Amino acid sequence: MALTYLLDILGTLVFAVSGAFRAVKYELDFLGVLVLAVATGVGGGILRDILIGSVPPAAFRDETYLFVCLLGGLLVFLAAPKIARRWDLVMAADAVGLGVFSAIGAAKAAEFHLGPLGIVMMSVLTATGGGVIRDILVSEIPAVIRVDFYATAALCGGLCFLAAGLAGLGETLQLFSSILVATGLRLVAMIYRINLPRV
Amino acid sequence: MALTYLLDILGTLVFAVSGAFRAVKYELDFLGVLVLAVATGVGGGILRDILIGSVPPAAFRDETYLFVCLLGGLLVFLAAPKIARRWDLVMAADAVGLGVFSAIGAAKAAEFHLGPLGIVMMSVLTATGGGVIRDILVSEIPAVIRVDFYATAALCGGLCFLAAGLAGLGETLQLFSSILVATGLRLVAMIYRINLPRV
């Protein structure tokens, strides 16, 4: 589980960086950068914890997450152009974060006895909630419901968690198989620019 | 109470359909349609349950609600033009949903010992919260606070629930009188296009 924790921290950092960049794009001030970093980094997990009734949310019980978000905001504030130049690395790390958040969301929902639909929803919500809050705060339609093969990857991660559970695998294998599926699908979609059909 | 449950399911389905149509209007992909269907169908009830401290929310304890939302999204995805042609029926069903959600919101708030103002607020929130989330997700000002005699009908439903309680009626009569009041007022307002005064 130590590896899961490290990946979770990495995911939080990358999501915080993505939030901070949005703040820079909208020319928000220093505090705005920090607020968007925190909201994007831990927003999904907080939404999940409130919905399943696990309060105070994990992000307030282990403040490492908040520190990591502030660090991400600070990094962007100090070195936005340098980070932007290696955006491919940020996107790859973002795919890892997506997978980890999706798997952790599913595991936590299962722990709180949610049904299969609830587990998949918490998987998607944990992975995408931070980004949705980020986009709402700057008054955009959330990217995740607009075009991208992003929430779908998280959803497949949640489904994989369920399937691995039905197949009798232990929780560690459930977690890692769903991280692999969600992160893998996201990377493939990024490379081949896959999208879902529309009406 | 079996009738209330059926009406609740009907309301959830209609609200999900209204959310899914918004997604189609904004040309969201298939998952966007499902997300807006779920958020609109169960969003109001989830907001209410979080606010009164009834977690996990009802929608996660009885997954029928989530299934019905996905069904609504799927129906719109497959048959949007056919549904649009009978929009009058959708609007009438929506008025029923409004009344049922308003009554159930009031009853649940009373069960959790909220005061009269809290009961009326939960009445309005349950009936309109899903629509507010839907509109925020597509970055519109919520229709409900803009022009329509919609929240007002839900509010009158909540007041009726209170009045019926003060008059000593049992919970079943409280529920049905407030459904009648809210749905009736909404239908009348739809027919005569009634709006509230502005500054």
Place this chain on the structure above:
Amino acid sequence: MALTYLLDILGTLVFAVSGAFRAVKYELDFLGVLVLAVATGVGGGILRDILIGSVPPAAFRDETYLFVCLLGGLLVFLAAPKIARRWDLVMAADAVGLGVFSAIGAAKAAEFHLGPLGIVMMSVLTATGGGVIRDILVSEIPAVIRVDFYATAALCGGLCFLAAGLAGLGETLQLFSSILVATGLRLVAMIYRINLPRV
């Protein structure tokens, strides 16, 4: 604590007035004015209570807050031009509300055993959450993350609460010192139009 309660009520009233004015600006109807008054007046405290797990939120346990919000909305609906003429008084009262909400948010977070970062965040969230909800409801980027030295004043109030606690002061002194710091900084910033740096 009676003084804190009175200041809390004053803050709620002023925030409700600010929400109601936004509704008037967007030409919402009477119910829209009330909704924005309530959401802005008690929204920050409700968000805080949900996040720390204190449900139902304080605003539903003591309905005075809701009544005060409705009163604020009614005042604006009836006398918007008169209130607008004394906007300097409204802004001064708003600075008091900011300080009180910041201090109460910190105290309540400490009571629920949040860590130092959590305490500062709840300080900012209580003071600014209502305004953020108000701005999201009318589809604007929240003022607080855009340009103003507003959240920063709340943040300094939270930091002062922590520092006073570390210095061994009792809770009453913690509360009043952080009210003084946050309200004072906000007033100074309003007079000298101070803003934070941007990228």
